[in-house]
Amino acid sequence: MMLKLSKDKIGELFQKIASDRTLYLPVDNNGQVNFGRWTPDAAVRLDQLKTVKSSKDFFFPQTENIVAFKRQGKDISIIEKRDANEPFVVFGVRGCDVRSLDILDRVFLCDPVDSFYKARRENGTIVSFACSEPEENCFCGVFGIDAADPLGDATIRVIGGDLYWDAKTDKGRALEESAGALFTQATALDSDAIKEHDERSREISGRLPLKDLDLDSFEESALLEKFNSPLWKELSQACVGCGTCTYVCPTCQCYDIQDFDTGHGIQRFRCWDSCMYSDFTLMAHGNNRKSQVERFRQRFMHKLIYYPANNDGIFSCVGCGRCVAKCPISMNIAKVIRALGGVSVSV
Amino acid sequence: MRRIRDMIRGRAGELLRDGTVNRVLGWTNGEFYYDPNPAIFETEKSLDSLVYNGFSAAMLSKYLIEATKKEGRVLVFLKPCDTYSFNHLLKEHKVNREKTYVIGIGCGGMLDIEKLRTLGAKGIESIDEEGENVVAHTLYGDKTFARRDALLEKCLSCKGKEHKVYDELAVADDLWEWETVNRFTKVGELEGMGPGERFSFWRGELSRCIRCNACRNACPVCSCLKCVFDNPRSGVQAKANADSFEENMFHIIRAFHVAGRCSDCGECSRVCPQNIPLHLLNRKFIKDINAFYGEYQAGAVAEGKSPLTEYATGDVEPSIVYERGGA
Amino acid sequence: MPINEEGGAFKPLIVAFCCNWCSYAGADLAGSSRLNYPANIKVIRVPCSCRVNPLFILRAFQRGADGVIMCGCHPGDCHYTSGNYFARRRTALLFSMLDYLGIEKGRTRVEWVSAAEGAKFANTMNQFAETISALGECRRLEDIRCVESEI
Secondary structure, three states: OEEEEEHHHHHHHHHHHHOOOEEEEEEEEOOEEEEEEOOOOOOEOOOOOOOOOOHHHHOOOOEEEEEEEEEEOOEEEEEEOOOOOOOEEEEEEEHHHHHHHHHHHHHHOOOOOOHHHHHHHHHEEEEEEOOOOOOOOOOHHHHOOOOOOOOOOEEEEEEOOEEEEEEOOHHHHHHHHHOHHHOEEOOHHHHHHHHHHHHHHHHHHOOOOOOOOOOOOOOHHHHHHHHOOOHHHHHHOOOOOOOHHHHHOOOOOOEEEEEEEOOOOEEEEEEEOOOOOOOOOOEOOEOOOOOHHHHHHHHHHHHHHHHHHHOOOOOOOOOOOHHHHHOOOOOOHHHHHHHHOOOOOOO | OHHHHHHHHHHHHHHHHOOOOOEEEEEEOOOOOOOOEEEEEOOOHHHHHEOOOOOOOOOOOOHHHHHOOOOOOEEEEEOHHHHHHHHHHHHOOOOOHHHEEEEEEOOOOOEOHHHHHHOOOOOEEEEEEEOOEEEEEEOOEEEEEEHHHHEOHHHHOOOOOOOOOOOEEEOOOOOOOOOOOOOOHHHHHHHOOOHHHHHHHHHHHHOOOOOOOHHHHHOOOOOOOOOHHHOHHHOOOOOOOOOHHHHHHHHHHHHHHOOOOOOOOOHHHHHOOOOOOOHHHHHHHHHHHHHHHOOOOOOOOOOOOOHHHOOOOOOOOOOHHHHOOOO | OOOOOHHHOOOOOEEEEEEOOOHHHHHHHHHHOOOOOOOOEEEEEEOOHHHOOHHHHHHHHHOOOOEEEEEEOOOOOOOOOOHHHHHHHHHHHHHHHHHHOOOOHHHEEEEEOOOOOHHHHHHHHHHHHHHHHHHOOOOOOOOHHHOHHHO
8 A cells, every 4th residue: 555745744754763763864974975874964865866885784784793702811702793683774775776685685594594694684674765767877677677666675756745655565564554644545646646657767767878788698508608708808907906896886795704903802803895806815825816807707707697697597786887887997897798798889 | 179089099090000009008988978998909990999088087007007017018198197197107117118108188177977967967878078068968858067067176176288298299279278276275274173173074084985995096106016905914904994993094094105106196086986085185295295395296207206205304393293383 | 091090090091112222222211310201101112213104103093092202313313324314204294194184283293312311201201291191082093993891
């Protein structure tokens, strides 16, 4: 059942949601919009299509403490460090980011289950946000994502001066109940507006410049052919080896575990890692990917061949376009798919 | 700049053909007008995709470190600001001048796609650069912006149109000119604040850091074979903003490592995905160096020493910092 | 982080990098001359003031120092001819940068102390400790993970 709320009452909705759990939503910090904690004076920016970093942070944070060791005399005590498991809501997640959690689930929730991730997934409620005006670097449609009606526990659409609420799971309905008094029932007239909104959004998605990226040839049987392609050298020569693409990516899931000597104990934490870095998967014998060509290739082979081969053909890219927008030298997965996917680069 | 593009395409073809150079370092077109990426061209035919427009901001000099390790000579296109970085790389013997052929190209100011987006260009399909205007053709209609409003931060305080080093020039007399601003204004403003205010300013900015290392990797003078931050034994977290200290420390040390060598090309700020004004750290060092040890512009010449690799017996005492007044 | 909270008076933690050839000997002389300087100044001996990597200074603040002082040979007297001249330029720039980032400038200091200047060493340290006591704790560059109660 679709519910409705006047847009100027959205602050009350946030207040209601935040009254008994933490609410994260797109917030402006000096012109950059990222997901942040809601406070009554937070600069909420729902008009921004994409946050710089994705909603991945709330389930798989960039750094998290795992365990600490403390030595007293000859005794070493092991202290488990785990964030308190408290319910939270991520509000305004776009369709691409919603799908990315499905991709992360397949990594972290398969055996052996990552209990840190699992706890966050169970505690998190996702309120997705339908896209009304997709941008030119979006290509979620290529991966079968419907940005006009994304998945999630509940979905909101902002049409004109109204916000429409559509609870899709038990979690979403529970959230709806706690804020129930604010909503009114949507009418038949509203259904028409929603239908029109979705159709318009899909129509725009249908003419985005990257909509025709051709993924057909990226399949397990082509692994060696793609791996040995001479194009990697050409594509990677501009790469400066930073981790921007990895860190803004909603589906990158590699991490490193490091120890930090605090002076009176050891703090063991995990942090995101990037296959673009020279010390990625560094072992006693050295690094098995010594050149940037190999590192660059690894990132895209993983997203387009290795991951799908292990996960029912699902690509580890959601077409959010963040890497397209943020790469310092404008090399990105769209260019890689164009070059290796058998379709010539359009000018 | 289209004229310059045609000039350099033609000239690059000639130089490849007559064997003066073996490869060409330039920019190749991408999916959009605004995303050309640096590329190496080895055949005359491949030069068809060579582009030079308001979005060819990525500097090429750093790529020469690798490119000049190969056999043969490489042709490179350097904008005026890039010639400073090139000179500095020559000074530090990172690039072999004999293996390069430099065409200095004119520049009409580089554009910032993020600024265009902030100004309201959503869903940009193509862009036209028309003199003092930039027209964005978007999925949601056409929009015209003043070029000055869309210039990259680094171009607002352009060092000028003079190429410091070149073998030949490809310039045009109709390039757009703009009024530049004093690069130290913001630094001065910060200096005028109290320590608490300054601290919160930097905390606000640096807390956005995601430790992607783009600032370091794009920097033309960050050319160590192995960076101190990539050493797992150095006790610093190279890839995690594990604590606010790590964010502060990384940015202080990064800026310090390029102090006296930084030509203020502004690449660090341009590439930052979180738009942190990193150039304000570098400019603080430049401002201090100028004030303490005399005016110095890194990369103005390829010879001589940098301020931190030399000294004078009469140098100011470090106490100058707290004698300078202010809070 | 105060190292001694007895009696309620704030005792700052101060790190002093001292050159082996001059100020470290100066500290020795201060000691053998029975001159007093605060016990909460931790002296770290370095082969030359030039050996002080900017990271050392940041590390001190990371791990709870409230002030950092670097002492070297008087300009012109460096055991290695010119080490302190380079150190002088570096610290001038680094301390200016720390000030720019909001670490009060009084928290950092450079002094030239020779092996014969035991009294100067003690005086300098007393003065510096006073300044830092007045400024109070330095939390701005502290690493939260290094606070004892965190683990």
